Amino acid sequence: MKVGILTSGGDAPGINATIRGVGKTAINYYGMQVIGIQNGFSGLLYKDIIELTDASLSGILNMGGTILGTAREKIFRKMITSPDEKDREQIKNAYHELGLDCLVCIGGNGTQRTTWMLSELGLNVIGIPKTIDNDVYGTDITFGFDTAVNIASEAIDRLHSTASSHRRVMIIELMGHHAGWITLFAGMAAGADIILLPELGYNMKVVIDKIKQRMELGKAYSIVAVAEGVEVSTDERPAAYFTREIQEQTGFETRETVLGYIQRGGTPSPYDRNLGTLLGGHAAELIHQKKFGRMVAKLGNTISDVPLAEVGGKLRLVTADHDLVVQGKRMGISFGTW
Numbered sequence: 001m002k003v004g005i006l007t008s009g010g011d012a013p014g015i016n017a018t019i020r021g022v023g024k025t026a027i028n029y030y031g032m033q034v035i036g037i038q039n040g041f042s043g044l045l046y047k048d049i050i051e052l053t054d055a056s057l058s059g060i061l062n063m064g065g066t067i068l069g070t071a072r073e074k075i076f077r078k079m080i081t082s083p084d085e086k087d088r089e090q091i092k093n094a095y096h097e098l099g100l101d102c103l104v105c106i107g108g109n110g111t112q113r114t115t116w117m118l119s120e121l122g123l124n125v126i127g128i129p130k131t132i133d134n135d136v137y138g139t140d141i142t143f144g145f146d147t148a149v150n151i152a153s154e155a156i157d158r159l160h161s162t163a164s165s166h167r168r169v170m171i172i173e174l175m176g177h178h179a180g181w182i183t184l185f186a187g188m189a190a191g192a193d194i195i196l197l198p199e200l201g202y203n204m205k206v207v208i209d210k211i212k213q214r215m216e217l218g219k220a221y222s223i224v225a226v227a228e229g230v231e232v233s234t235d236e237r238p239a240a241y242f243t244r245e246i247q248e249q250t251g252f253e254t255r256e257t258v259l260g261y262i263q264r265g266g267t268p269s270p271y272d273r274n275l276g277t278l279l280g281g282h283a284a285e286l287i288h289q290k291k292f293g294r295m296v297a298k299l300g301n302t303i304s305d306v307p308l309a310e311v312g313g314k315l316r317l318v319t320a321d322h323d324l325v326v327q328g329k330r331m332g333i334s335f336g337t338w
Contacts, residue, residue, distance in 0.1 A: 001030070001101040003287055005052070006037035006044065007066045008107040008114070012132050012144030013268035014276040015106060016060040016067055021280020022104055022128075023057045030288045035098070040071035041114065044103070045094050061273055064266045070107075077110075080117045088121060095123050102287045106130050109137070112295055113312035119293040126283045127295035127308055132264055135179035137314035138306040139297035143279065146271040148175065148263040149185045155259050156190030156223060163221035169211060169246055169254040173239035175263050176227040180318050182263065187225035187333075188324050194222065194334045196238075198229035199318045200325075202336030207242070208249050210334040215252065228258075278303045 003026050007015055019036070026032040034052040037043040050056075050068075060067055079087040095103065095118075102124040105115040108131035115127040129136035132148035152174050163170040172192075174183045180197030187195035194210055196202050211222050224242060232241040239256040247254040268276070275298065282296045282303045294305040318325070325335060 001287065002033045002035070002099050003102050003104060003284075004035050004037050004044070004049070004098060004100045005068065005104045006040055006106070007068050007070045007130070008040040008105060008111040009070060009072060010108065010131070011065050011070055011264055012130050012142075013064050013147035013264070013266060014143035014272035015065065015070075015130060016063045017268060017273040018106055018128055018130070018143060018276035018280045019052075019067065020057045020060055021277040022283050023052045023280075024054060025281045025284035026287065027052075027054055027057075030284060032284075032287070036068045037103075039069040041076035042071055043069075044098075045076070045090065047094065047098060049098065061277075062267050064268065072110075077114055077117075080114065080121070091118070092121055092123065100124075102126060102292060104128060104283055104287075108133070108142075109135065109313075109315060112136060112308060115295070116293075116308035116312040119308055124290075124292040125308070126286055126292065127311070128279050128283055129295060129297065132182065133176050133179050134181040135176075135315050135317065136311070137316045138295055138311040139316075140300065141275070141298050143268070143272040143276040144264075145181065146275075147266070147269040148182050149189065150269055151263050151266070152182055152186035152259060153190040155257070155262075156186060156192060156225060159223060159257065160191065163223060166253065167220045169222045169224065169250070169252050171224045171226060171239050171243045171246070171254065171256045173226050173228055173237060173256070173258045175259070177229040178315055178317065180227040180229070183225050183227040184318055184322070184324055188328055190223075192223045192225035192333070194224040194336060195328065196224065196226040196230050196242075196336045197318055198227050198231070200320060200335050200337055202230065203338060204245060204249075206334060206338060207336050208246065211246060211250055211252065215250075
């Protein structure tokens with residue numbers, strides 16, 4: 001069998017471990033031929049490929065980024081949904097001209113939706129979920145998330161010392177457009193006093209009252225962790241908005257930090273390396289069993305898989321009854337709501 005692997009969407013720590021997991025299992029255990037498709041779905045159309053071997057897949061386990069390159073798939077998605085049948089035929093022809101028996105697509109929500117669309121075109125595909133945001137529906141966790149949480153937690157740890165030294169309110173903005181998983185996990189792990197998530201919303205009076213209450217109790221500083229997707233009433237970034245509002249309404253010196261792309265870069269954590277390895281190995285097993293049209297997933301303590309049809313277009317979001325939210329409230333941490 002001939003297998004193609006591509007990565008699409010934003011990068012995340014652990015992609016190379018996953019490519020390695022798919023490739024080495026397919027080559028060494030199942031005797032398959034494996035090619036890498038470069039620069040996402042556009043590489044499929046332009047047949048931008050490299051041969052992947054046991055040797056070429058060595059030494060990449062601890063590398064950040066992706067050896068295959070990645071890109072957003074907006075143009076490719078338009079071709080799939082185009083009313084012109086010629087566009088979809090071009091995609092199918094590219095797949096068949098490469099002689100593929102299966103295409104493995106590593107990516108986040110958009111990629112999994114695109115992979116499902118390819119399955120609907122009659123192509124053999126397997127999806128592997130990838131995002132630091134941890135918001136892919138159908139899996140309990142995605143690789144990249146653990147590394148991002150570690151980076152964000154360390155950043156908050158460092159802010160504690162400078163905040164306490166200067167008696168400041170420190171705002172840190174973390175990644176997560178729609179889902180606040182990084183902010184929740186890092187905020188709880190690093191002792192943030194206020195955690196603001198896109199899913200839960202906030203009331204500014206609650207935020208202000210919490211900060212004033214802490215100062216009245218003799219607590220000299222406060223740490224506010226906010227997800228980048230939290231909606232604000234101006235065109236400012238959340239970090240800038242909350243910094244300005246808190247300083248104006250409390251009079252306390254307030255500073256902002258936007259961690260940004262640092263959360264996506266660098267060496268993946270051991271957990272993410274192992275998770276990527278396991279997900280990749282299971283993808284190769286599904287190919288061998290000819291169980292196509294599925295996304296590999298970690299469900300509980302088990303590496304499993306789910307139909308792509310059940311995943312596409314859905315998000316896994318933080319809910320108010322999540323254990324960390326409930327426990328945080330019990331401990332006096334504010335989530336910006338009554």
